[in-house]
Amino acid sequence: MNTQKINSSEITPKNVYLSRRDFMRTAGVIAGGVALVACNVSPDKSTSIDSAAGTQPPTGGDVPNTFEDITNYNNYYEFTTDKQRVATLAKDFKTSPWDVEISGMVSNPGKFSVDDLIKKYSPEERIYRLRCVEAWSMVIPWMGFPLAKLLADVQPTSDARYVRFETLFDPSEMPGQKQGSYPWPYQEGLRIDEAMNDLTLLSTGLYGGELPAQSGGGVRLVVPWKYGFKSIKAIVKIELTDQQPTTLWSTIAPNEYGFYANVNPLVDHPRWSQATERRIGEFSRRDTLMFNGYADQVAHLYEGMDLNRNY
Numbered sequence: 001m002n003t004q005k006i007n008s009s010e011i012t013p014k015n016v017y018l019s020r021r022d023f024m025r026t027a028g029v030i031a032g033g034v035a036l037v038a039c040n041v042s043p044d045k046s047t048s049i050d051s052a053a054g055t056q057p058p059t060g061g062d063v064p065n066t067f068e069d070i071t072n073y074n075n076y077y078e079f080t081t082d083k084q085r086v087a088t089l090a091k092d093f094k095t096s097p098w099d100v101e102i103s104g105m106v107s108n109p110g111k112f113s114v115d116d117l118i119k120k121y122s123p124e125e126r127i128y129r130l131r132c133v134e135a136w137s138m139v140i141p142w143m144g145f146p147l148a149k150l151l152a153d154v155q156p157t158s159d160a161r162y163v164r165f166e167t168l169f170d171p172s173e174m175p176g177q178k179q180g181s182y183p184w185p186y187q188e189g190l191r192i193d194e195a196m197n198d199l200t201l202l203s204t205g206l207y208g209g210e211l212p213a214q215s216g217g218g219v220r221l222v223v224p225w226k227y228g229f230k231s232i233k234a235i236v237k238i239e240l241t242d243q244q245p246t247t248l249w250s251t252i253a254p255n256e257y258g259f260y261a262n263v264n265p266l267v268d269h270p271r272w273s274q275a276t277e278r279r280i281g282e283f284s285r286r287d288t289l290m291f292n293g294y295a296d297q298v299a300h301l302y303e304g305m306d307l308n309r310n311y
């Protein structure tokens with residue numbers, strides 16, 4: 001089992017880590033890290049020193065990344081394609097109150113506030129690996145609840161086969177959306193059995209606290225066995241449907257970003273290898289694991305499918 005039973009109390013507590021950051025600031029240490037290019041440009045071949053280098057063992061287990069790394073190195077094109085500027089640009093983004101509308105093929109559609117969802121489904125901690133399609137990775141202690149719990153309550157009809165997710169569209173708050181180069185709003189989708197899998201989380205928090213704007217607050221999806229772009233942020237709509245949903249990335253580059261997007265070291269991206277990855281905070285690359293290390297829990301979902309074709 002690789003579901004990550006590490007408890008966040010075993011790792012660098014947030015306050016210790018924050019004081020380390022303050023120390024680094026005072027000492028005039030510049031948090032390095034190279035500005036990396038976007039999903040559709042090139043992979044992450046960087047071996048540069050990241051801000052947390054030295055705080056984690058270079059090899060071995062899955063030690064959660066620091067709060068600082070998790071919240072200052074983000075992919076969130078609604079704000080910017082510059083990973084290290086998302087935090088600043090999202091600083092005033094309002095994550096609460098936040099509503100999600102659930103519609104389509106369900107018996108109990110409706111609008112749900114994240115506050116109510118938190119009360120109803122009592123989020124738990126889930127420490128998951130996150131593997132970006134660009135070949136970098138992190139380990140993140142999410143707070144959240146299985147999407148399956150919410151689906152059980154809204155009751156998909158027997159025709160429902162997919163779940164479609166949509167991010168907020170609000171160019172006045174999300175400056176990246178003023179750029180017409182992407183087909184906003186960001187959309188993603190899962191097959192209903194993938195959505196029902198216990199690993200699939202709706203996340204409402206990080207490191208035991210709230211979910212920061214740059215991490216996808218009010219509420220985001222976390223699908224740890226798929227490339228990071230499936231884990232859509234700032235969700236305002238969830239729709240049950242009988243059609244395979246269109247996704248932002250498969251609209252832009254269908255030959256590079258498929259609907260399934262399962263982490264698979266044997267299927268390379270057309271422009272780079274997916275065999276290894278750079279864990280943020282580590283110096284050397286590590287091997288990428290089939291289904292990001294969650295094969296025991298999810299491989300059965302894809303039995304009989306050609307994973308080369310269904311990338």
Ligand SMILES: Nc1nc2c(c(=O)[nH]1)N[C@H]1C(S)=C(S)[C@@H](COP(=O)(O)O)O[C@H]1N2
Nearest residue numbers: 074075076077132167186228229231232233
């Ligand atoms: N709405 C939205 N969701 C998104 C993205 C985005 O640009 N917009 N980027 C995706 C990508 S490519 C990755 S790797 C993860 C990154 O999540 P993190 O910044 O919390 O690490 O979010 C995903 N979810």
Ligand SMILES: [Mo]
Nearest residue numbers: 132133228229
């Ligand atoms: Mo990504």
